[in-house]
Amino acid sequence: MAEHYFNYFTEIEDHFVRTRGAGLLFSPLDWALIETWKNAGIPVEAVLRGVDIAFEKWRSRPARARIQKVNSLAYCTQAIMVEAQAMAETAPVARKSAKPPFEIADVRAFIARNAAALNKTGHADIAASLESLDIDALYSDLEQLEQRLTAIEEKMIAKLRASASEEALFEARRALDLDLKPYRGKMTADQIAMLEKQFLERRLLESAGLPRLSLFYL
Numbered sequence: 001m002a003e004h005y006f007n008y009f010t011e012i013e014d015h016f017v018r019t020r021g022a023g024l025l026f027s028p029l030d031w032a033l034i035e036t037w038k039n040a041g042i043p044v045e046a047v048l049r050g051v052d053i054a055f056e057k058w059r060s061r062p063a064r065a066r067i068q069k070v071n072s073l074a075y076c077t078q079a080i081m082v083e084a085q086a087m088a089e090t091a092p093v094a095r096k097s098a099k100p101p102f103e104i105a106d107v108r109a110f111i112a113r114n115a116a117a118l119n120k121t122g123h124a125d126i127a128a129s130l131e132s133l134d135i136d137a138l139y140s141d142l143e144q145l146e147q148r149l150t151a152i153e154e155k156m157i158a159k160l161r162a163s164a165s166e167e168a169l170f171e172a173r174r175a176l177d178l179d180l181k182p183y184r185g186k187m188t189a190d191q192i193a194m195l196e197k198q199f200l201e202r203r204l205l206e207s208a209g210l211p212r213l214s215l216f217y218l
Helices: 003-020 028-039 044-059 073-089 104-120 124-131 142-163 166-186 189-208
Strands: none
Touching (some): 003 028, 104 124, 124 142
């Protein structure tokens, strides 16, 4: 698995901020968007190209049409989807073997830290699932380890969703609607549905003070 695979979030954030040309703190909407693209298997290269193309089009407009800055990745959604489709239609490139991007000690510490946080917040069953992972065996196949961590995280999120109040779910959806309103025309109904799912899950985890278990957050 190529090293940049696990740098998906930081590569996109750094590239967007650099291309925009001014400092910007990503919003929950931006992080949820990146997670949606990651889960959909969109290559990081397609996202970076889409960002470049979206900004090129924005900068080609007359100055009077560029009064409002691009303040969210959502502005680049259409260009990113076009690039992702173009890459999907080309012949796949064989992956080169690469050494694991993390030291095994870092992986162990990450999982132990998350298990401790889960135990502390009353999720001993989820913590036990993490602690039962055979890191020595899985370290040679980080993709399989990531799949196992994702399955455990999905179980954790399902518990949170089942116990969340209607008011909490309503407030999360309202927050998304406010952030997404200027960009809805750039997304399909399926894309919005996926984004809503990711946004809600991130909000539930943050509200509960629970960690993300994916190696993307190591």
